Amino acid sequence: MQQSRGDETTQRIRAVVTDPVAALGLDLEAVELSAAGKRSVLRVAIDKDGGITMDDVADATREVSRVLDESDVMGERAYTLEVTSRGVDRPLTEPRHWRRNRDRLVAVTPHEGEKLTGRITEAGESSATLDVDGTSREVAYDQVARAVVQVEFNRTSTSPGGDA
CATH class of the missing domain: 3.30.300.70 (RimP-like superfamily, N-terminal)
Structure with missing residues (x-):
């Protein structure tokens, strides 16, 4: 091309x-x-x-x-x-994007399998851990087709990434 x-x-x-x-x-x-x-x-x-x-x-x-x-x-x-x-609407494409959005809600579309929505609890160099309805799920970055932060207007939190 x-x-x-x-x-x-x-x-x-x-x-x-x-x-x-x-x-x-x-x-x-x-x-x-x-x-x-x-x-x-x-x-x-x-x-x-x-x-x-x-x-x-x-x-x-x-x-x-x-x-x-x-x-x-x-x-x-x-x-x-x-x-x-960078803006909240840009996809998470690098490990630093995941790390910087720790404690935020993300929607993850894997290359294969079911879409997940969960809160980032940990973010490493090759994968992140999401809290999906109280269950920890590891997401390998190389298995992610698309991941975006979900805007939460009513969330109150004093933790990093929590918007009042």
């Missing part, structure tokens, strides 16, 4: 900004480039253990902007840069 121009540009942008973002103590979670009329919108999602702050977003915005200005990766194209948090 041939890679499109947009995919190539997105990969080049990712390659240019990954290390500078990491130098700030942040993980580069996503790079998305989309057309918006005569301009493009470049969305860069970041995260870190404990969550990001507005200062993290500001620092990352300045650094990504500087790196892009010093490179030719965007060419002559006019663009708007948006640096954001």
Whole structure:
């Protein structure tokens, strides 16, 4: 399959900004480039253990902007840069995503078998443990087709990840 121009540009942008973002103590979670009329919108999602702050977003915005200005990766194209948090709606695809969402409710669709919904109680490098209706279930990451955090509006908790 041939890679499109947009995919190539997105990969080049990712390659240019990954290390500078990491130098700030942040993980580069996503790079998305989309057309918006005569301009493009470049969305860069970041995260870190404990969550990001507005200062993290500001620092990352300045650094990504500087790196892009010093490179030719965007060419002559006019663009708007948006640096954001990873967001609760993004799938859990890395062990760090599971770890950072410990104590949150997740819906897991395995490659084979029945869909599970449970609370992450432990998260390691190759699997997580979910509390599914009071029963511990181990979920190997390589067996997961898709996993997403379920938003809980009425949950009260003082534990990490519990939103009041």
